[in-house]
Amino acid sequence: MRTYLECIPCFLRQALDASRLVSRDPEVHERVVRETLRLAAEMSFDRSPPAMGQQIHRLLRAVTGNDDPYREAKQWANEQALALLPTLQERVRAADDPFALAARLSIAGNIIDLGCKSEVRKEEITSAIESAMHDSLDADALEAFRSAVESAKDILFLADNAGEIVLDRLLIEQMPMERTTVAVRGRAVINDATIEDAKVAGLTELVRLVDNGSDVPGTILELCSPSFRQLFNEADLVIAKGQGNYETLSDVDHDIFFLFQAKCPVIARDVECEVGQAVLCRGQTRGDNV
């Protein structure tokens, strides 16, 4: 997905919110905002929004000297999700369609996104989970997803955020885990999950775990490590969580299912849904898509 002009004011708002989250120094806030203005003035709008996210968050880390400003926020989100996990695992086990419920709960976890807003409250997580218990996904997309998961020989699951990755475990447990690799970001950026969060989620004992070698809050393939790109190309099914992965991979010609909460009007327009909606959709570049 390209960067729309509506994304520009949002970049500035995000840069300001993030600078205030990681520093109390007004000079830091102003420096980050001014530098974001300069970067945005020159950026190619053919690139996806996470390309700018990468630059903004590199800047924040450089200006604050803090390599992982969202560490506490990530720990908090992981703890919230881990506290909910046993009950949710029980509910999935008892469900009429465990796979469908697990997919919905994994999407609900995508509410824990500090790229779109500067705070996620506990009630927002529980409310998203409560909705996931009752709402349903697009039936055709769900069946295509189920069938793709069943028949795939090599599944690559692209995680998104800390906390969310704990709830992804519900879905991963419903998949052929011996054929599944979970990938996280190569280093800390916003509250995106890294290897540490995957370990906290207990995924090391279930599946193969890799990082993508990049600090983009999404998956820009040419910025990922060669070994990750090889994994991506060899996987016959990619499951991509979150808006950032949708924005960076929606135009890539590969069999990809996107699972996320549509949190901004630009994305909602791009996927033709409402803001706030849980989305399960297949990439648009292949002829055999739903």
Place this chain on the structure above:
Amino acid sequence: MRTYLECIPCFLRQALDASRLVSRDPEVHERVVRETLRLAAEMSFDRSPPAMGQQIHRLLRAVTGNDDPYREAKQWANEQALALLPTLQERVRAADDPFALAARLSIAGNIIDLGCKSEVRKEEITSAIESAMHDSLDADALEAFRSAVESAKDILFLADNAGEIVLDRLLIEQMPMERTTVAVRGRAVINDATIEDAKVAGLTELVRLVDNGSDVPGTILELCSPSFRQLFNEADLVIAKGQGNYETLSDVDHDIFFLFQAKCPVIARDVECEVGQAVLCRGQTRGDNV
């Protein structure tokens, strides 16, 4: 009032909205957004937000080759207000406190502001007027305003937007008109009132009319004409309509009453009110303020 960092994303949104309002060419939209990014990156945040508004709208006029892109919007707003005027004049005449009602209706007219949003609908105008019929202003501020108007020898009334200036007539008719001068912008910027709108409002027959010699959507004194600055300095009471006049004059040491609708959170915080509230307040720099 200085430019707060929250104003920066808003400048970009305004530049994008305005470029779409005045042109259908995506290249124009992108050019205006990029140039606004460059201007904002270098601007002094000690200046008030309308200093940037001036730059954005000069840019829009230059890029589109249209000297008055809001001409139709201004005509529409004048027509709406003129249609309402006779009934409102009647209501003011019949009111227990004509001066207070006229002040509230003049403030209600400030809803017609295309700097804050790209469209104002007819229902928003009638709804603001309906609220003005019943709501009340800060009683102390109102009595101070009434008394200042009664005792002033030389009143300078700074108009804000087209349409709004028609409703300002209700208040001007309650003032000592022989001692009142109404000032408008020196040339077209956004939907701000110019001499043409003052004439349409019928003010030429009631008061002395001047323009301020500037294309700032507010009143930055050093950018106004020397003759306007002299009028300003000689007036013992200034009545300033609208957010732009508040933003540019709130720190000026002169007896000024500000009348406007608080339409953004930054202004609302600055004057300590709620967004959407009708505000009547006296400038903060004099010792004898309410």
